[in-house]
């Protein structure tokens with residue numbers, strides 16, 4: 579099945595557009611996790627607590643880039659799949675074709691077996707080709723990012739009052755021969771979200787609600803085209819248990835945070 583059909587089915591089944599970001603910062607993992615692979619132990623409990631409310635899981639590769647980390651990531655992806663939840667690997671890849679083909683092996687069944695990946699379009703079309711050419715896998719292209727520096731380059735006028743982020747969105751939509759391209763647009767830039775929604779008819783991944791304080795209403799209003807789209811929160815969900823007295827209270831709070839975000843986003847759907 580092509581990626582966005584599978585995602586659509588999951589959104590329907592969970593009645594949720596919440597992407598749960600799995601960014602297990604070692605400095606914030608709870609001290610009661612006494613395990614050989616603490617990030618995996620943590621993620622497993624997060625998945626147990628949140629899977630009913632998750633349209634997808636989005637592990638950010640930065641939190642796994644060491645030998646134990648890759649094992650934790652592989653276990654996490656397999657476990658999420660066991661709960662029927664797709665996994666979007668947030669790796670923000672972008673390199674020459676020969677290298678990109680290796681990066682894209684993260685999508686292979688004998689690699690990490692991720693269902694989708696985030697990519698950086700700065701180096702151009704050939705660097706995206708190893709991802710674009712796989713209809714069964716999703717490709718989310720960075721477009722208007724949620725960070726404050728996102729405006730430094732992305733808002734530059736490329737002519738006729740068109741900002742670079744819009745040009746990127748339009749080019750990537752034009753390159754989308756297999757209906758497998760989505761765009762990353764931060765919830766912290768609601769006006770740009772609206773502008774992009776008018777410009778292109780592709781699904782959005784909208785990060786930046788929760789810890790970054792983005793606009794949940796705009797995320798839903800402009801983020802979802804035809805019901806398909808994702809709104810991500812990472813720290814706001816996975817660390818919601820901080821301050822809890824014990825393990826079960828910790829992960830109850832994590833599950834509650836996912837449920838509350840789902841409910842809040844569904845108010846605007």
Ligand SMILES: O=C(O)c1cc(=O)[nH]c(=O)n1[C@@H]1O[C@H](COP(=O)(O)O)[C@@H](O)[C@H]1O
Nearest residue numbers: 638668696723724764785789790811812813
């Ligand atoms: O591609 C992303 O997911 C992404 C793009 C963007 O513009 N802003 C952004 O915050 N992200 C990622 O989304 C997650 C946000 O985490 P929280 O701020 O903890 O919800 C992190 O993994 C970021 O790397």
